Amino acid sequence: MADTMNHIERAVAALGDKPVDRLTAYPLAMGVCRRVVGDGKMTYRDWVSDPKKFASAFIEGQKRFDFDFAIGLMDLSVAAGDMGSVVRMDDQNTPFVTDPALKTVEDYEKLTVPDVKKGRSHVLVEGTGLFVQALGSQLITAAFLEGPLLSLTQAASAEKVFMDMYNNRSAVHKALKTITEYNGDMVKAMGAKKPAGLVWDYLWGSYSCLGDAEYEEFEGQYARGLNELTGKEGMAMCIHNCADLPHLDTQIKAFKPAIYSMAYYPLIPGSPSPKETIEKGYADNCLIGGQIDPRASCAGARRRCRRPP
Amino acid sequence: MVKIAQVAGFLGSGKTTFLIELVKVLVDRGHKIAIIVNDVGEINVDVRIVEMYGLKAKEISGGCICCQIAGNFANTIAVLQKTFKPDLIIVEPSGVAIPWGLKRAAEYSEEEMEGEMIVHAPVVTLVDALRIDELITSVRRLVETQIREADVVFINKVDSATQEKIDMSVKFSKSINPNAEIMFGSGRNNQGVREVADLIEKRTSPRYDETYEKEMLKREYGGKA
Structure with missing residues (x-):
């Protein structure tokens, strides 16, 4: 069936809880988009080192996949890398931190605010600006940033941070304040590029990791200011959280994002199903983005696919 | 067939020491072993094992359990299988990784093997x-x-802990997972390691149950799953 809406009409209708002509596609598809640029052999390091190359993935990806949104996720180690962590980048794999910048309690306290005009932060901001310029009239564009606690766990290792939340509480807060300041600078820089929205990755809002009080203490209080700043800078505030047992009351009902994308874990007792999410009112004032498992859709699909008759 | 053994535990639980002893036992029994670690900072220890025993070690990491690790992990298993052909892959996940998530990610590698x-x-x-x-x-x-x-909860460091703390560990573990088998020992003194090696060799744990997942969805939504 042919589409009867353009991308912006479809996205706006979905946001307004109106009927749409087909399922609205809100993708975190930077990996597959990167692979459709040129001969598909651009290395990860090249992609994240040049704003034009970063933007080209979303521009070329849009030609190939016809999404309704372009969301500028680079990876989750951008801030950690710019704080001094060593990030390993294989040619095609998702990069990861091999040597965290923050190893001691003193390191938390000595952390300084990374300069958003340098490093991968700069590439992310400028690259986002370029794809917003190229695609903004056709579809909904959004910047993507890691929340403060996620950046800290990348820069110090998650296990260490979780232990230090208890054993070295004030030092963890000092680091979170510094990272929140960096995040504030990033929001302002992104706002100047005029994407329609900004997606925050608040991954640790999971009852597998933190209770309500801990989540409020170590992320909520910092996130609230950043969420507000996002709106002030002219971007719709969106949240991505693919953890199990997500903090929906805080992240949807209290934070009030325009869009909340989440993953579903049917085998984890208590993890909300799509039906429960809707029944409990989380979708009343928020567009809930579901998931297509990236591995299952790319790799697992092959053996289940049948050629049409 | 590739057997995957997860040895989980929080930072400082003695995972790496335990793993070293476990691998020694399994190598002595003739297994060809690869290790996948997910602990930033501890990789050097495992590199030493590689040198000592001619094993293969690979590391995975990342913050986002469901997406980032899944891809890297599956690919790592497939590459190990093609290049090294281990009969047993031991995985030392981070303390924040979810065991079922790693099971599913491991099964994705079947697509590449x-x-x-x-x-x-x-x-x-x-x-x-x-x-x-x-x-x-x-x-x-x-x-x-x-x-x-967990299928097995291994109460570690029993050679140094008081009986009160050992009892507390058992009580806590049983309150959360009454079905888990409780074992006791100390990786540092090679206590209980052979028994865990026996379990890894002889027993299996269920696969990530996609069929059950589909049934649950069918119950909730009706019609065709």
């Missing part, structure tokens, strides 16, 4: 008896998650 099937050994979660009171205060939810999904 022609005809090879992933089989899971029992998931072993190490509980640090020395620090049990600290763990259940500071990172209780994370520890609970790993115990809940």
Whole structure:
């Protein structure tokens, strides 16, 4: 069936809880988009080192996949890398931190605010600006940033941070304040590029990791200011959280994002199903983005696919 | 067939020491072993094992359990299988990884390995008896998650912990996962390691149950799953 809406009409209708002509596609598809640029052999390091190359993935990806949104996720180690962590980048794999910048309690306290005009932060901001310029009239564009606690766990290792939340509480807060300041600078820089929205990755809002009080203490209080700043800078505030047992009351009902994308874990007792999410009112004032498992859709699909008759 | 054995546990639970002893036992029994670690900072220890035993070690990392690790992990298993052909892959996940998530990610590698099937050994979660009171205060939810999904809870460091702390570790573990088998020992003194090696060799743990997942969805939504 042919589409009867353009991308912006479809996205706006979905946001307004109106009927749409087909399922609205809100993708975190930077990996597959990167692979459709040129001969598909651009290395990860090249992609994240040049704003034009970063933007080209979303521009070329849009030609190939016809999404309704372009969301500028680079990876989750951008801030950690710019704080001094060593990030390993294989040619095609998702990069990861091999040597965290923050190893001691003193390191938390000595952390300084990374300069958003340098490093991968700069590439992310400028690259986002370029794809917003190229695609903004056709579809909904959004910047993507890691929340403060996620950046800290990348820069110090998650296990260490979780232990230090208890054993070295004030030092963890000092680091979170510094990272929140960096995040504030990033929001302002992104706002100047005029994407329609900004997606925050608040991954640790999971009852597998933190209770309500801990989540409020170590992320909520910092996130609230950043969420507000996002709106002030002219971007719709969106949240991505693919953890199990997500903090929906805080992240949807209290934070009030325009869009909340989440993953579903049917085998984890208590993890909300799509039906429960809707029944409990989380979708009343928020567009809930579901998931297509990236591995299952790319790799697992092959053996289940049948050629049409 | 590739057997995957997860040895989970929070930072400082003695995973790496335990793993070294476990690998020595399994190598002596003739297994060809690869190790996948997910612990930033501890890779050097495992590199030493590689040098000592001619094993293969690979590391995975990343913050986002469901997306980032899944891709890297599956690919790592497939590459190991093609290049090194281990009969047993031991995985040392981060203390924040979810065992079932790694099972599913491991099974994804079947797509990249022609005809090879992933089989899971029992998931072993190490509980640090020395620090049990600290763990259940500071990172209780994370520890609970790993115990809940364990087939075997190995109460570690029993040679140094008081009986009171060992009892507390057992009580805590059973309150979360009454079905888990409880074992005791100390990786440092090679206590209980052979018994865990026996379990890994002889027993299996269920695969990530896609059929059950579909049934649950069918019950909730009706019609065709």
